[in-house]
Structure formats: C-alpha cells, structure tokens
Amino acid sequence: MSQPTLLITRHLPESVLQQARASFEVKLWPHDEPIGQHLIAWAQGCDALLVMATDRLDAATLRQLPASVRAIATYSVGHDHIDLYAVTQRGIPVFNTPDVLSDAVAEVALLLMLSAARDAATAETALRSGGWGPWSPTRFLGQQLTGRRLGLYGMGRIGMGIAQRALGFGMQVHYHNRTVHTAATGFTYHASLESLMEHSDVFCVCAPSTLQTRGTVNRARLALLPRGSVFVNIARGDLVDEDALFEAILSGHIGGAGLDVYRDEPAIDPRFLQLPRTTLLPHIGSATLDAREGMGRLALQALEAFLLQGKPPANCLNPDALASPFAKGSA
C-alpha cells in the first residue's frame, strides 16, 4: 500500500524528518524563506500538511487547498495563523503541539524577566563596546525579583510553568485567566485583566492570541501597571498595542521590558531597536532541540493516528471537523 504524501513546509530536526519518512512520502519545502504563496502549488496531490506558525492559512488560502488534503498539523502550540472556522467547514482536522514546548517557553519567560529586571541588555552592550568603566555602586542598578508580584496574563500550561519557576525566585504569583485554574493553589486569581495589571510588579503576557485577547494590552491598561514595573511578552505580539508600549517604556512608566514576540515578525517596528532597558529576542521560545523534536513527534503522531490508524488524536484543535460528515480521514 502506498504511503500518504505529507508536505512539510520547513526543514525540521533530522530525527523528526526520519520519523516522517518512515510513515509518509515526504515532500519538503527546501528553502529558508517561508513557503508563502507557493503553498497551494506544493500541496497538490498531498494528503496532509505539516505547516509552521509563519504559514498563514486564512480562509482564501484554505479555499484553494487541493481536495486531496485530509489533515493539517501545525508545528506550534499557537494557531492564530490558521482560520479554524474555514478549515472546519472544509472538514479538515488541525493538530497542534501543546505541552512539549511548555518548559522551553517558560524558561525563556524567566530569562526575559531576569534580563529585563536587571537590564542585562544595557550592561552587556556597555561591556562589549568598551564602556564597562570603573566599578560603581550606582551604575547598572536593576530590580531584584525576590518578593515581587508576578502577574501572569494567561494560566495555561506555559503560564503554570512560569508560575512554578517564579516561586523558586521567591515571587508572589498573581494571574488572570478566563476561569480559575484548579491546580493554581497559592496563586492569587484576578477576575479582570485591569485588576491583575494594577497588582503586577512584573507583568508577563502568556495568553494565546484569539479574537478575545488581541489588542487587550492597550494604552489604558498599560497605564494601570505600577510605575517602574517589568513587562514581558512570550505569547504573541498582537495582544499588545505596540505604540502604547513604546511610550510606556520611553517615559519610564515601564522600568524594563523583555520581548520574544512582536506584531510584525521578523520585520519588527524599527523603534524596538532604539528602546532603552529592553531585551529583545527573535521568537526563540520553543527553540531547544528537546522542544523542537517533541513538537515534531507530537505533530507526526497525530497525523499517523488520523491518517493511518483512523483514530482521533487528542491534540485536535477542531474536533468538529472529525465529527463532520465531510471529514476525509481514512477511518
């Protein structure tokens, strides 16, 4: 029996490609640039797609997908790049990669919290440019995290991972989520984002990008943060009003910032590069081999279960597509 054909839209770690080749006829987009508008042509004759967070699958793109495509996996936990309504209407299930990257992303959140609180970016730049100067009791002063209130906007798996690590730094954990997290005992729940922001010495965005969350970290809410607070975003740039963020950092209202995500990646607003007291990372949250291999394994397991074994995988974002009379799996 011939293997189903799988289009993979970026080069992946070797072990993941090997696993893919064991179960599928793999068609690999070989370039460093995202596949972009070539996706439709490359998807011809494919049974499944393994796409990246940088591939936009909006309604127009999904309409043009060849009828052969029966399943899509995204090499990410975030799925804001896929129009779930449109893909469900086409009866195509979408699988994502939760859990396996939570530790890696939580570690980057801690890295950014520490770096922003101590302004490691400015200190390192001074050293590298020969500007260290004599030791000074008042230079390179930062804030310590011990005893500070950490405000987590979002308490999913990644939020929980950040909270647990922050306890090790002696921080008090506060959070805002749609619902109270049953396992978040000892943490302070805030029913509103406004209340959370008023009580955050360190504020960290770790909520998914959805219709409800986009743009919610706006000028009025940023003004609620205590003066001098630390701002971190490891989720998605589009939750935040970037103009308002620039103003809050430049005015000193935000005392330090650590960012891994931006509205326009990778062509970020050039004003970011001029910001003082800010650590900037190029969306490396899940960039460890452990996480990237785990993401590949999980995405492929879901495609194998659905296409080869006719089983519904747990990490399906649109179970309605599995139930749909139009679903095209081999079950």
Ligand code: DGY
């Ligand atoms: C995700 O999985 O959503 C990450 O942001 C991609 O690295």
